[in-house]
Amino acid sequence: MKDNKINKLKIFLPLLGFALVASDAQASEITLNFHSGLAQSRPEAEHIEEFARLVEEKSAGELKIDVYHAGALGLKEADILRTLQRGMVDMALLYGEYYTRDAPALSAVYAQGAITEPEQHLDILPVIKELYDDGFAQWDIHTVGGVVAPVFDVGLHCKSPVNTLEDLQGKKVRVWSRHLVETFDELGIAAQVIPQNDMYMALQTGVVDCAYYLSTVAKTISLQEVTEYEAYLHPWAAAPWIFGISERALGRLNENQRQALEEAGQEVWDITRELAVDPEREAEARAEREELGITVLEPFSAEDVETFVTAAWNNWQSLAENAGEDGLRYYETVTEALSE
Known part of the structure; x- marks a missing residue:
């Protein structure tokens, strides 16, 4: 009888180990919901999809982004700052001029007539991005790159x-x-x-x-x-679209996932910056x-x-x-x- 118990234990322990490994793997795989109010036919939508692809690639599949275009999650643009702050959605495409009710200062970052030569836009982008980072941080939103709009x-x-x-x-x-x-x-x-x-x-x-x-x-x-x-x-004076993630969602990510998110966002930002002035x-x-x-x-x-x-x-x-x-x-x- 004792030998049977020992044999069963020998079989059970490897299975338990396998189950724990599988459980850990599942726990490390996270999918974030991403709200975008833009139609999927817009050029910006392609860059958002590329961002999602890069995140999955750079995280080796640990982190995935499900993009919901054209407001498919039923969220209102004017409410997005509050929605992200409360963790009701993980990520969103942010446009500073939309939030005049909750964050009017964001609409004052950039304005038409600000530039008279397209190259001025590229020079000022780092300053604009820094101010948006500051403004969104006040809503517990961390920014990870974004889409630099073309200077038409x-x-x-x-x-x-x-x-x-x-x-x-x-x-x-x-x-x-x-x-x-x-x-x-x-x-x-x-x-x-x-x-x-x-x-x-x-x-x-x-x-x-x-x-x-x-x-x-x-x-x-x-x-x-x-x-x-x-x-x-x-x-x-094309205000950029910013990728924002709620601090609540960010807190669920491990170091590898955070790094993948940051690198993917920066890569899309760099690519679209190169395309902005043409x-x-x-x-x-x-x-x-x-x-x-x-x-x-x-x-x-x-x-x-x-x-x-x-x-x-x-x-x-x-x-x-x-x-x-x-x-x-x-x-x-x-x-x-x-x-x-």
Whole structure:
């Protein structure tokens, strides 16, 4: 009888060891849910998927990211900071200008008219990233790289020839933010915020005469059907998309998983930074718009650009002051760096 017990024990112990090893392996494999409000057809979505792939590869399968595009988790963008802080989702694609209710200072980090040359954007990116890191950390969110948005041309797309600020007097202009409304107002030009999805109809029906818009992607919403003329004004001050993970989720990761997350995020950031400024891309897009029937006018003059930028900075400062102490600090940090 005693020998039978010993034999059974010899069989049981290796099985127990195997079970413990399997249990440890399962415990070290973690899947994080990642919220993105962007449609899967957007170029940024490809970079998010690449981030997920790199995380799994660099962690040797220990860490996986399940990406939910187009808000598939049912989360609202305005609530994302609170949602991450409470650990209700593990990760999210963050865009500072979305959180004016909870973190207004984040919308003051960068503004249109901030740059007049695309290369300035690349120079200022480290400063912008550092400020976003600071702002999101206040919500118990750790940042791990992100997507540097392309620096597209911004132009005025009009139904009649317009390529001076004087030409814009008496015209109604579509813009995408309150800051831009106030900037144009300072110049004596009527502007109103109209969502992208409503812009085509607003131009078609005469609600507005011109659209201040990203010229490089104007064809994707068929602006050539409702406008005939375009004039370049300045490069887009493209706020980057940031990958954020809640501190709660981060606390569940081991050192290998954390390192994989950091390395993957930085790699995507570096890749997209290299793609951000591309004069050839802008020239090809301009030629394509001309083929679609758009008359590309001479750009706004250097004097007009300076006038616009001065108004934009004035209203950027007002936006920052209204956002509180952090907002003003962010504004002063970025504008000081841009002025160097």
